[in-house]
Amino acid sequence: MHWLRKLFAKQPQDDRDASQSNAYDIIGGDEVIRLIAHDFYQQMQTRPETQALxxxxxxxxxxxxxxxxxxxxxWLGGPQLYQQKYGHPALRARHMPFSIDESMRDQWLICMRAAIINSIKKPEHQQVIIQAISTLADNMRNR
Ligand code: HEM
Structure with a gap:
């Protein structure tokens, strides 16, 4: 269970403690994060059921x-690349221009679930991250 507890342990904002493993390192670091983001949009572009999104x-x-x-x-405990460029993510506020109902949330999660399963090797790691990101996605609903 130790990696589970550490998985979403809060990291120092700017200097990461390299000796402390976290989700980012455990799942394979930068390379795997890039794969997830790429596959997520591949899913969205190719699935008929996510064309509204x-x-x-x-x-x-x-x-x-x-x-x-x-x-x-x-978010996974690696370099704060987004924050360095754009400031605080304030994700819910940044999504307000878009009408996000249950259907949009579900379309988003279809793509993200597939991307995670395609990119992260271990099923137990996939499941923890899918669970956490599902909560985040549900919080993005504004309709
Ligand atoms: C749950 C339903 C969600 C919907 C329908 C949705 C949709 C969108 C849309 C339409 C954009 C704008 C992209 C563009 O203009 O090209 C966007 C931006 C973004 N989304 Fe989501 N999103 C959702 C959830 C999430 C979640 C859970 C995350 C984080 C894991 C996320 C992360 C982002 C980020 C980082 C941006 C860029 C924001 C910016 O700086 O402009 N989204 N999203």
Missing amino acids: LAIHRAPIADSEQKLYEFLSG
Whole structure:
């Protein structure tokens, strides 16, 4: 259970303690985070059931993918790439321009679940992260 407890242990904002393992290191670091963000948008672009979610995107997908990658890096305990560029994530506020109901949330989670399963090796790690990100996604609902 030790890795589970550490998985979402709060990290110091700017200097990470390299001796302390966290979710970011456990799942494979930068390379795996990039894979997740890339696969997430591949899923969204290819699945018929997520086209409504794809349609509300305004920025080029490559830009959205980059921001998701930067956010996930910090959220999982790695370098705070998003925060360094854009300041506090304030994700709920940043999603207010988009109408997010249960259907949108579910479309988002379909893509994210698949991306996590395709990118993270161990099923037990997949499950912990899917659970945590599902809570975060539900919190993004504003309708
Ligand atoms: C639950 C339903 C969600 C929906 C429908 C949704 C949708 C969107 C949309 C449409 C954008 C704007 C992209 C663009 O204009 O191209 C966006 C941005 C973003 N989303 Fe989500 N999102 C959801 C949940 C999440 C969650 C749970 C996370 C974090 C794990 C997340 C992370 C981000 C980030 C980091 C951005 C970029 C924000 C910025 O700096 O502009 N989103 N999202």
